[in-house]
Amino acid sequence: MEILTLYNNLTTYLLLAAVLFGLGMYGFITRRDFIGMLISAEMILNAASLNFMAFNRFLSPDPATGQIFTLFIMAIAAAEAAIGLSLVVAVYRYYRSIDCQDVTKLQG
Amino acid sequence: MTPSLFSADGLVGIIFLLMLAATLVGAIVVVTAKRLVRALAGLIVCFVGVASMYFYLNSPFVSMMQILIYVGAIAVTIAFAIMFADPEGKEQKNHGNLLSGPVGFCCATLVTFGLAALALSANWIPFAKINDGSVKEVGTQLLTTHAMVFELVSVLLLIAILGALVIAREGRRN
Missing domain, CATH: 1.20.5 (Single alpha-helices involved in coiled-coils or other helix-helix interfaces)
Structure with a gap:
């Protein structure tokens, strides 16, 4: 496999998306603050979009559908970020902390 | 046949490799950075890298939207939230949780290798474009x-x- 024609190869994009997903998942598990978890979640969403776009370019008979799906994922990611960050602001106002170990009011 | 390093095709390949590296480095910075602002900077680099991947996937419109929405809107919103909720830029402390140590690393590695093995082993069949x-x-x-x-x-x-x-x-x- 020639290294300079990697961009014309479905596997490259799939592997990159897998690595992005794994890193995002690792960050989501290890981060102890809500904003860090949100950042990792954005990366997971990006990996999913990259997979959609790769399949759209190389396999799908209709190369417009994957692009449209990615645009919808972006809109939902924007909505998720807005809601998540307003929750972070509300939690910070109440607990004076964004560490998820400090938010223990509902803990059994 | 591999293109010459100094031809136009070779240049395209080199820029792709650079952007691939930028995406991976950004993603690693996101996961490993101790301060949230640095994680956010890594996230922006990662987003720009993914946008260039979209460009290589024949979708300049989605690439532009990626820059506009992710870098322009979501990253700026997260930056505001960091400034509001974490103004001192405290270093992240580890609580010694079981999941945050080797177990989390093993889980993430397992998922990554599972997805990679799936991507490599499956027999993808392309269809004619309509x-x-x-x-x-x-x-x-x-x-x-x-x-x-x-x-x-x-x-x-x-x-x-x-x-x-x-x-x-x-x-x-x-």
């Missing part, structure tokens, strides 16, 4: 085939904005 996937085609389908979803996404965004306002206003009186 259109060229241009911006014109995307616009036409967005307002005909996918018009319902398009409208629903606008409603979703409206509700998200209202919800964000309501949640963030809560407890403002004291």
Whole structure:
């Protein structure tokens, strides 16, 4: 496999998306603050979009559908970020902390 | 046949490799950075790298939207939230949770290798294209085939904005 024609190869994009997903998942598990978890979640969403776009370019008979799906994922990611960050602001106002170990009011 | 390093095709390949490296480095910075602001900077580098991947996947419109929405809107919103909720830029402390140590690393590695093995072992069959996937085609389908979803996404965004306002206003009186 020639290294300079990697961009014309479905596997490259799939592997990159897998690595992005794994890193995002690792960050989501290890981060102890809500904003860090949100950042990792954005990366997971990006990996999913990259997979959609790769399949759209190389396999799908209709190369417009994957692009449209990615645009919808972006809109939902924007909505998720807005809601998540307003929750972070509300939690910070109440607990004076964004560490998820400090938010223990509902803990059994 | 591999293109010459100094031809136009070779240059395209080199830029792709650089962007691939930028994406991976950005993603690693996101995971390993101790301060949130640095994680955010890594996230922006990662987003720009993914946008260039979209460019290589024949979708300049989605690439531009990636820059506009992720780098322009989401990253800036997260930056505001960091400034509001974590103004001292405290270093992240580890609570010694079981999941945050080797167990989390093993889980993530397992998932990554599972996905990679799936991507490498599957026999992907390409189909003949029925259109060229241009911006014109995307616009036409967005307002005909996918018009319902398009409208629903606008409603979703409206509700998200209202919800964000309501949640963030809560407890403002004291």
